[in-house]
Amino acid sequence: MGRLFAIEIIYRGIFQKTLARNISRAIVLAAHKEGKPGISFGRYGDSPERNGIPAKSFAIVATDDVTLEEGMAKYEPKDVDITICVDDTLAKGVESWAWYGLQPVNKLLKPGGTLIVTSRLEADPIIAMCHRKETPYEMAILKAIPSFSGLWVYKDDHTDVRILGAIAKILPDLFSLKSVQAAITDEWHDAVKVTSAARAYEKLTTVTVKPTQGNPEVPFKFDLPKWHEMGEGIVIPSIPAGHKMEDPGTHATGGYKPDRNPTFKKFSTRTMRPVVDFDTCIKCTLCWLQCPDSCFDVTPEGLYDANMEACCGCGVCEAVCPVPNCVTMVNESSFHDNASQWVAWRKDKTNYKGWVQEKIKGHGERSHGFRYLGQYEEQVPEMLDIATKG
């Protein structure tokens, strides 16, 4: 029996589809340079990808064909040497298309395996976002603006090859930097990309994450019923009608809180969340009306509280809000829970005001999607600068 290597790539559906495919393809090609057979595949269950909804790709490589078959015999790897997380906000957990419940980003990592995260942040805030794991693992931060290259036009910011360089450093038995560079040359014929990979290899450092570190919360899960426990005729109950909200202080009831799908919550799709300034809200209804995810709870006094279990961070509310800074999209990494903003505001308005100011100052450039012709080109230079300098 030879050795089997499994690498998991967790990415944002559609935005990072091409990026993830490039990475897993290049892993197999680099290993091929050393005569190691391998396969690259996207998780089929995730394939009707949606913008932002977490999805997975895998690369499986082995020292020989028989060992490779051992890996291919599984629908997908059950434990991996490396997990690559190409957007740091995915560290909060993964609720994919293909299953129910929230999966910790480090779930499939073998003891001592490495989690590679592309981020502008340091390791500590990201460790805090990840759920705790019983066994220690390594974390490597690849300094980068998460690469949301979109679908039709690929924003080549070298994230793909930098990750290849990092893998060569972490898992030298899989392939050497030399093989990575050879594969890059074959695939892209781009000397600068070769340099970027080398730079990532040289600069890469990892920290050990102990079982005592990380988010202690137990992620919500879902148990599959037996065939005779399921309703006949492919019938399931509808969502119950919603109900009035209650004011935490006065206990006055009013407004409306819709009931929500209990088996799919969608918040792990979020890379940004709306921060609402209730003091400046003019109750124009637009955020509530135009939200495709019905995520706004209507409070007894007629304000709109974005429910963080349901919000997927599209940003339409910010776009339609007529009041400056009343709704502001802020990067998800600056929050540690899904608590109600309205409840916090009702408890202590002055304190809340301060909190809002602190959150929305320098909330950062929107990283994902396509907004105007040529946008990709404009975003690339800054990334290339990081890539080549490291």
Add this chain to the structure above:
Amino acid sequence: MAIATVVEQQKGTEETALITGSEAIAVACKLADVDVITAYPIRPYDTVMQYICKLVANGEMDCEYIVAEGEHSQFEIVKHASAAGARVFCGSSGVGWMYAMEALTVTPALRIPMIAMVGNRALDDPGAFGVEHNDALAVRDLGWQLVWVDNAQEALDTALIAYRVAEDRRIFLPCAISCDGAFLTHSQAVVKIPSQEQVNKFLPRYNRGDLLLHPDNPITVAPQGNEDWVMEIRRQNYAAIERSYGVIKEAYAEFEKIFGRSYGNPFFEEYMTSDADIVLMGMGTLSTPVKVAIRKMRDEGKKVGFVRMRWFRPFAAEDLAKCLSRFKAVGVIDRDYSMGSPYNSGVLATEVRTALYCGSGAKPPVLGFIAGLGGREVTVPDVEKITASVQQAAQGKTQPLTQWIGLRE
């Protein structure tokens, strides 16, 4: 009966009329007070819809009679009407049935108790009107209950039984009643028409219950499933078709009590088998030439019997294996083809062999015969020729496993 010549009045309750098989099923729909019916023209099944049109026009029947723009819509419309609580009827023939195939696929999966008449017709190409059983057989793996009848009376009775079985909450699966094109759909016979009171007693009202699509019962029906769910969903439908065997038996017993007509074993009819050495098998109207030939051969001292399959789905494998184990050899006449199947036999022959192979009793040789395709007549000499070969097999003489009968060669 405005649409049929009333032959005689009988004890006030039961009429007798001279009607075709199609007309008999139309009458059953009227007696069953069917709510939504969709029609689309294709020969030969469409005669049933012509009769229903007259029933509606004459005010003898109250239903939504909808002429669709194609078979796919025809079957989808009644599928949804049934989901909303309506008793429905539909039907088709040949390639029309195949055009509806997507709808035919989802109907059992959704547990819709649709009753459909198939006027069996050869599939294109070439376009042919004549009978062949491949149309109805095309859905045999999907959860449809499939029954073949061979006369107008049986058509009417079976339609009533089909509604009772399909709409039983334990089942909720569709049922297709196959009537051979021309031989049954277009030829008239004297049929006893049961009274409305009898039918009401036999056939409870369709109750969609917990699966009803209505604002008072808010449900989501048929969300898209992945590999975590599909096996469990298929298993549920297996359980339903498994239960169908018992529910069919109950229905025939109840039918006999109320209408006084008995069909013996619901799943297959045995003709002159008690002392038979060998038997022939088949489905539908080829029973007529076969029975005539058997009587002739009996006069010549040949101990031949006939087993006519009624219910093809569910397939009463154990009963049939037990029955056939009494004989020295079996000849199965298929009015269908199954290209490239084991021994290139027809569909029925292949299933009979499977049933016997796993049965507990003796396993007589099974010869397959392809005959009467495209509506070609199966003649008495054809049947005699078939019998001769089966007799050879009974005496241990090797015979070809599949033979084409009535072919110019």
Add this chain to the structure above:
Amino acid sequence: MATVVKHDPTQALDPFKSVKKLPLEEYFTSGHRTCQGCESALLMKLMAKAAGPRTIVLGSTGCMYVANTTYYSTSWVVPWMHTQLGSSGSAALGTAAALKVLMRKGKMKNEPINVIAFCGDGGGADMGISGISATLTHPDYNCLILMYDNESYANTDIQLSGSTPWGANTTFSTPGKVKRIMHHRWKKNMAGMMAAGHPECKYVSTISMSYGLHAMNSMRKALAIGGPTFVHSLDPCPKGWDYDPYLSHEIGELAVNTGVWPLYEIENGVLRLTGRTQQIAAGKIRRQPVRDYLTKQGRFAHFTADDTDYFQSKIDEMWTKWLYPGVIPFRKEIEADSAPAE
């Protein structure tokens, strides 16, 4: 009267007066697996809000099936049932027919229940068109067929449909080294076709989720007027059109303001341009150039200036040469139209 159409009563659905007077209840709620900024999901929400609780919804295969309802999971509060890709017309007809006959025979409580069948542009403008057409010829069944048009088979992998605009990048029309424009067909004029072809259909309209109140009131009219009706919504799709999801609302507005998506309704045979489209036609506001719309979408990122000009010329033609601007493509005079060279 040679024939009499037996109309069953419909629900009284008066127009919502203003966004401040909308009901708070949601009948299509959170937890669907659509993209961030999905305008079709918004359409589902506003459609359910407009129709209210006594409604049955039928959904044909597509994003709004696969993403909203993944087994054991649903976002629907009102009863909902899947129908096949090409079956929205049949699903509406069959459900409406069942309600009609069961109520007539006293087998079901007699009350007006809304029946809505939705389909995407693939299920509606392509595969389902004959079934929809047939349903629109049945005057005595109350039902609404709602087509959510995201201009591709977006669920399946963004393949082009008969409703995909000229030149757009889809996985079946990807620009290559030699051919830049792989999709040479002009978008089907579905609403106009449905209105022109079905004289008994009392209501056809086009809507956009960027004008939510207008859209809800249009759907309420379609449900209340009696008989089969057809509403066509253009839904910006961040997945297939490739733009930042927060732009969904703005791109919907741009589609209308550039004249690419004219808003109109045909009520009892009377054509009425509505909303911003009416103002453009009346010369109150100027039509924006289509490039403002095209350049915000990755699916047009391969367009050259010629392509944009050609697109503009086709839109101008729709506004200046069509007998009714943006509605029916009968021209006052036939003129040659020439696509740019490859």
